[in-house]
Amino acid sequence: MASSPSHARTARRGVPVWLRVLIPAVLILGWLAAMGLGGPTFGRLSSVVSNDQTSFLPSSAESTEVQAVLTEFLGADEIPAIVVVAGQDDLDASALTAVDELQQAVVDIEGVVESSPVIPSDDGQAAQIVVLLDASGSSEQLTDSVEALRAEVADAGLGEGVEVAVTGPAGFSADIGAAFAGIDGILLLVALGAVFVILVIVYRSPLLPVLVLLTSVAALCLAILVVFGLAQAGVLTLSGQTQGILFILVVGAATDYALLYTARFREALGETRSRWQATLRSLRGSAEPIVASGGTVIAGLLCLLLSDLVSNQQLGPVAAIGIAASILAGLTLLPALLLAFGRVAFWPFAPTPERPRTKPAGKGLWGGVARLVDRRTRTVWIATAVVLGIGALGVTQLQADGVPSSEFVVGESEARDGQALLSAHFPGGSGSPTQIVVPEADQDSVADAVAGIDGVESVTVVSEDSPSGTIPLPVDPASPFAAATPTVVDGTVLLQATLADAPDSDAAQEAVREVRDGAHAASPDAAVGGATATAIDTNDASSRDRGLIIPIVLAVISLILMLLLRSIVAAVLLLATTVLSYYTALGVGAVLLGWLGIPAMDPSVPLFAFVFLVALGVDYNIFLMTRVREEVGRLGHRAGVLKGLRVTGGVITSAGVVLAATFAALGVIPVLFLLQLAIIVALGVLIDTTLVRSLLVPALALEIGPKTWWPSKLARERSDAEERTPETARVES
Numbered sequence: 001m002a003s004s005p006s007h008a009r010t011a012r013r014g015v016p017v018w019l020r021v022l023i024p025a026v027l028i029l030g031w032l033a034a035m036g037l038g039g040p041t042f043g044r045l046s047s048v049v050s051n052d053q054t055s056f057l058p059s060s061a062e063s064t065e066v067q068a069v070l071t072e073f074l075g076a077d078e079i080p081a082i083v084v085v086a087g088q089d090d091l092d093a094s095a096l097t098a099v100d101e102l103q104q105a106v107v108d109i110e111g112v113v114e115s116s117p118v119i120p121s122d123d124g125q126a127a128q129i130v131v132l133l134d135a136s137g138s139s140e141q142l143t144d145s146v147e148a149l150r151a152e153v154a155d156a157g158l159g160e161g162v163e164v165a166v167t168g169p170a171g172f173s174a175d176i177g178a179a180f181a182g183i184d185g186i187l188l189l190v191a192l193g194a195v196f197v198i199l200v201i202v203y204r205s206p207l208l209p210v211l212v213l214l215t216s217v218a219a220l221c222l223a224i225l226v227v228f229g230l231a232q233a234g235v236l237t238l239s240g241q242t243q244g245i246l247f248i249l250v251v252g253a254a255t256d257y258a259l260l261y262t263a264r265f266r267e268a269l270g271e272t273r274s275r276w277q278a279t280l281r282s283l284r285g286s287a288e289p290i291v292a293s294g295g296t297v298i299a300g301l302l303c304l305l306l307s308d309l310v311s312n313q314q315l316g317p318v319a320a321i322g323i324a325a326s327i328l329a330g331l332t333l334l335p336a337l338l339l340a341f342g343r344v345a346f347w348p349f350a351p352t353p354e355r356p357r358t359k360p361a362g363k364g365l366w367g368g369v370a371r372l373v374d375r376r377t378r379t380v381w382i383a384t385a386v387v388l389g390i391g392a393l394g395v396t397q398l399q400a401d402g403v404p405s406s407e408f409v410v411g412e413s414e415a416r417d418g419q420a421l422l423s424a425h426f427p428g429g430s431g432s433p434t435q436i437v438v439p440e441a442d443q444d445s446v447a448d449a450v451a452g453i454d455g456v457e458s459v460t461v462v463s464e465d466s467p468s469g470t471i472p473l474p475v476d477p478a479s480p481f482a483a484a485t486p487t488v489v490d491g492t493v494l495l496q497a498t499l500a501d502a503p504d505s506d507a508a509q510e511a512v513r514e515v516r517d518g519a520h521a522a523s524p525d526a527a528v529g530g531a532t533a534t535a536i537d538t539n540d541a542s543s544r545d546r547g548l549i550i551p552i553v554l555a556v557i558s559l560i561l562m563l564l565l566r567s568i569v570a571a572v573l574l575l576a577t578t579v580l581s582y583y584t585a586l587g588v589g590a591v592l593l594g595w596l597g598i599p600a601m602d603p604s605v606p607l608f609a610f611v612f613l614v615a616l617g618v619d620y621n622i623f624l625m626t627r628v629r630e631e632v633g634r635l636g637h638r639a640g641v642l643k644g645l646r647v648t649g650g651v652i653t654s655a656g657v658v659l660a661a662t663f664a665a666l667g668v669i670p671v672l673f674l675l676q677l678a679i680i681v682a683l684g685v686l687i688d689t690t691l692v693r694s695l696l697v698p699a700l701a702l703e704i705g706p707k708t709w710w711p712s713k714l715a716r717e718r719s720d721a722e723e724r725t726p727e728t729a730r731v732e733s
Contacts (some may be wrong), residue, residue: 025336031332034221034225038221042224045228057534058541061537062528062529064529069437077135079142080170080432082129082166082430083128083164084165084167084421085158091120091126092159094159095158099127100118101156102156110144111142111145114132122425123425126421126424128430130168131170142177171414172416175409180244180669180671188247191251191661192216194665195251198661199255199658203346212255214333214337215334216254219326219329220247220251227246227321244669245319245674246318248662250322250323250325252659253616255658256655256659257293257334259654259658261334264282265282268281269346269350292560293623296557296618298324300556302320303611306548306549308545312545315608366649373695381695392587397590398587399601400601403672403673405504406502419502422502427499428508429503433499433530434503434512436519437526438492438526439491440488445522446518446522447461447473449522453514455511458498459472459495461494463485463487464487466484470496503530504532511532516528542603543603545603546610549607557614558571561575561622565709567712567715569708569715573700574697577697584684585609585613588687589609589680589684592679602673613684613688617684617685623648623655624644628641628644629714631644637705641701645694663682663685
């Protein structure tokens with residue numbers, strides 16, 4: 001029995017029509033289900049977020065050792081909030097009465113464990129109350145307790161001319177928590193809005209940007225669903241900054257991969273009428289660079305697992321999950337959506353074989369860039385390298401030695417204002433002492449050594465018998481503390497040293513380093529912790545991480561590039577230009593931040609910027625060079641490089657603008673770390689896509705010639721002198 005013509009056509013094409021409909025339908029429905037499950041998780045993610053700095057320190061850190069035993073000395077897991085009241089002159093009787101009433105009222109607030117008596121200042125102009133809050137719950141619960149305390153303080157009626165604020169470790173923690181409060185709302189809206197506007201400008205289509213953003217949101221929903229499950233199970237520890245970086249990274253990366261696939265699909269629609277054939281061609285052309293570039297980013301991010309800091313360690317797998325979700329969405333959901341909508345997605349500028357919507361060879365912006373690189377090869381790469389080198393000189397202005405905790409929040413901070421009030425009338429370290437765990441037998445020798453250090457106001461020892469909870473050292477036999485005995489846990493006691501300076505100041509850090517030296521000299525088994533010691537250990541660990549992780553990331557990415565491009569020379573070229581781009585971004589960013597008056601940065605900012613810029617910069621390298629390699633095999637080296645530049649220039653630059661815009665959106669979260677990271681990464685991505693990928697890499701590839709591909713067989717092509725002809729210079733498509 002003879003086959004019908006339609007049956008014959010189906011057989012020749014290999015895939016039945018019904019299957020071509022079923023495959024995209026199943027993929028779209030599957031992703032909609034993932035969005036339905038992951039979408040509601042956005043609002044719940046903050047419940048598994050912790051912004052407590054001590055929870056991210058390595059177990060070997062000295063401050064971590066102290067933190068681990070504090071509850072045994074102090075009872076419940078508590079964190080102090082300090083209510084500070086200050087007048088322009090001496091506090092009068094009515095103000096002091098109101099402060100006493102406030103002290104009695106705060107103990108009834110939910111989350112308050114206990115409160116100290118009112119502590120007047122020596123100058124008579126201020127008073128403080130140390131309020132211990134329950135720190136065993138989530139960051140949200142702690143923030144709610146601080147906000148309730150602040151509301152009570154605001155209603156205390158302390159009179160005209162009296163300033164009042166809630167500060168201390170709990171106050172700073174609440175301010176940071178409040179700064180991150182909009183991370184799953186305003187951050188996403190700003191990022192998605194910026195991407196949508198850019199996509200409308202790039203594609204001049206009302207529907208295609210919606211499909212691309214739907215792909216990005218679907219990838220984010222899947223990533224959030226996985227990360228939330230792992231954090232809830234205790235496998236991952238999530239911080240607010242990790243949450244923000246995850247959101248931005250997924251939206252930016254998924255959009256980049258979508259742009260690469262969309263460019264291939266539009267190109268294919270201009271060559272064939274079949275949406276199915278266009279989809280197959282697009283997947284063949286884009287799957288390798290998307291998987292390779294995404295895999296490179298994942299490999300770079302996973303190098304963060306080698307960090308000493310738990311916060312850095314956790315960012316690696318969290319961000320890697322986000323990139324994996326972006327790859328999956330870019331190679332399944334978007335192709336399914338574009339297959340379903342076809343040319344309608346590009347309306348009103350839909351490509352057809354009669355109207356491919358692609359400019360002839362040598363025409364348009366990127367045709368002009370290709371001609372410039374072709375005709376002025378050496379001038380282009382030398383001039384570009386000099387410009388980048390000048391920008392990199394700004395690295396000498398970099399101040400990545402740490403930021404005071406009072407500066408973590410950009411803009412208003414009640415805790416910061418309260419700390420200034422406290423330091424004006426009390427020792428700066430009041431309410432946030434440096435804690436020293438020492439063997440009982442070494443108590444006096446360590447206390448004497450610490451008390452003699454400049455910057456230490458007083459030393460006490462924790463005691464359950466004491467009305468105030470501590471005994472001042474040395475003990476005065478005539479004092480009411482003489483009968484009290486120190487609390488002993490496993491043969492150790494807890495000393496508390498009050499510093500003269502604010503606990504997050506450089507002077508306090510210098511004093512704590514001297515405290516450690518003195519305590520260790522008096523007792524080798526002493527361990528020094530507290531807020532200032534935690535900041536020191538965090539900064540030291542971040543500095544060690546930079547020296548360890550950066551070379552490993554470079555080695556891993558070099559190996560991946562060599563395997564992907566089958567070329568040692570090309571891999572070295574691409575990595576060297578990416579590193580140069582990173583240092584230029586860091587240098588320009590350091591100068592810009594200095595002009596903005598915020599030069600000091602956390603030591604982890606350059607590390608994170610390096611991982612993101614090098615990994616994402618290699619992303620664009622792969623987008624460019626995989627296409628160049630494809631064209632070189634058909635056209636020869638020079639024509640292939642120029643053709644690859646011409647056809648990828650638009651998509652790479654568009655992807656760079658999108659990624660820069662998404663990272664810039666981090667600036668809407670008033671956290672200094674994220675603001676600085678946003679500025680440096682956004683600058684780096686723009687520098688990379690507009691100068692490095694468009695000018696420096698193609699020009700160097702032409703300067704080196706076919707040897708760019710050594711030791712692969714492409715390196716054995718004819719020389720540039722033999723290859724170049726008038727036809728080649730036209731960069732024929």
